[in-house]
Amino acid sequence: MSESTHPVITYTGINQEVICEDPDATLLEVSISNQIPHLHECGGNGQCTTCRVRVIDGHSNLSPRTMKEHETARLRKWDPSIRLACQCYPKGDVSIQRLVWTSSEVNKLQLEMLPDGDAEERAIAILFCDIRNFTKMAVSNNAFDVAHILNRFYTVIGDPILFNNGVIYQYVGDEIIGLFGVSGGLKEKNCTDAVRAALGMYYAIERLNHLELVDFDIRIQMGIGINFGKAFIGHLGHPKHKQFAVIGDPVNTASRIQNYNKVAGTHLLVSESIFKAVPEGTFDIGQEFQPQLAGHEHETKIYEIKGFKNPDIKLALQSSMDYLLRNEDEFASQFYERVFEKSPETRSLFKKNMKDQGRLLTHMLGGIIYSMSRPENLDLGLKFLGESHSKYGVTQAHYPIVMESLMETIEDQLGEFSSPELLNAWRETLTMVTDQMRHYSH
Known part of the structure; x- marks a missing residue:
């Protein structure tokens, strides 16, 4: 156990340590609250396995496997070091490695x-x-x-x-x-x-x-x-x-x-x-x-x-992702500049590193588009996002600002490849996403 009264979670691969200040937080929630991209297609409900981690050190400092996790581990023949981050709670210092880094790797899990x-x-x-x-x-x-x-x-x-x-x-x-x-x-x-x-x-x-x-x-x-x-x-x-x-x-x-x-x-x-x-x-x-x-x-x-x-909305969105996220830091920077310009008070919601926050944003955006091909997970993922954003201080009034800022950034990033049909596809999708998140943020 560290000298701190709170557990320290070490992420190998990115050499980052964070403190788990909430005793009721899962490993997944620790990642999200500390702006560490961590896949969780089903919204942390144990219905997918994208949040899996390998425990490098501190196995005994995690809560035991739940029944749901036991069954998943049995079916997939996992060794004891692999855990679902959404199903375990840190009780002491733990060193972990995220095993699914990008949405594109999710397909291999089949x-x-x-x-x-x-x-x-x-x-x-x-x-x-x-x-x-x-x-x-x-x-x-x-x-x-x-x-x-x-x-x-x-x-x-x-x-x-x-x-x-x-x-x-x-x-x-x-x-x-x-x-x-x-x-x-x-x-x-x-x-x-x-x-x-x-x-x-x-x-x-x-x-x-x-x-x-x-x-x-x-x-x-x-x-x-x-x-x-x-x-x-x-x-x-x-x-x-x-x-x-x-x-x-x-x-x-x-x-x-x-x-x-x-x-x-x-x-x-x-x-x-x-x-x-x-x-x-x-x-x-x-x-x-x-x-x-x-x-x-x-x-x-x-x-x-x-x-x-x-017109197929999924095809339109998928075909534009490479344009949008070619420079993820630039996309995130433009988006947050627009948000802060429209709503200066929202700056107070972002107390940590904005570069990390930006990467979390583009990670989330890409994850939503990938998840559209797995609709059984999409709704649960949006529920998790809505509830967590509410916890971080996002209110109903912020959603229209986010929507407008995202659409402006998307149009700007698409440049010459923008079209009314493509922008309409993005608007329709983001309206669905924000409506779902707003519903769960009450």
Whole structure:
């Protein structure tokens, strides 16, 4: 125990120590009150595992596992050092390590629930994306430039998969494979998520071509194929080196659909199983094809997808995140300047480091957009935010100021990429978010 009468929590990785002055605060609440970004998608209700930590020292200074935590640890085969920060209370000094640092890492947690050894049949959506003319690009540029281009490519097209609750399965040379529905869920949602991810990839590639690859005299093009069906999923391989694997004809079919773009002169094709999984009129459909794909004795009906029939708010928000948070400190600084200008008295609510507060803001904003693909957690997360902001002195009168300041900052950061449709999507979403938070702040 430290000389202080209060427990000291040490965060390894960021080498930061904070004092837990509230004896009734969980580890998660200690993080939030001290402006340390700590994921908690379900709002600290023990219904997700994003707030997990590894206890480096001071295990005995934490309250025992709750029944909810015991069950989670059993299902996910955790060792005793892993705890849910929302379920444990510090009684003395503790040293911990946050295990899920970013929202993009949340998707990987789905893999913990996969069978170990014997594969299990599950219905999933499979997305194959391929870079066109990769060989020519590799020959025309030096190895360092090619590696840089590939890293940027994988980052910008990987993000839409993660935004839509997908799992990045593999990078194979110039190809990336995404899976949707690994942990279950409704067929309609998983198929819609997969198509939204594909469309998000095209927005991302257009941005990459426009902003970053001009100097390389390169324009990346892609082909994407998506299929839905039952595949075998599990951790397979040597007992001492098992890997996540997906096996089955639906996977091969998705790859062949992707390849058929070259024949059809299209960019995004989906199988009939994807098309029929969503309500009629969801997608803007282009051409229809019925080829006999390699390895099949029958014809396969496939559809060209040009976009959503009606504006999709999630796609709009996801596609703008890279613009908004390219410089997180600048975004936060502009936002708080506007808040303090409109409401000078709010400065008194921020007694600690404003740079840390700004990072907490952008962490929260990004987390909300990621959580929109997991609506079962979003409401609980907003409840936690509303209650905690009320505790810190935020009143009902502050919310319109926050809303206006956020919208002004978003429009400013988007710059030339701003549009009435995109701003409307942000306004609609932030109205929902602030209304929920206000409801829970009473």
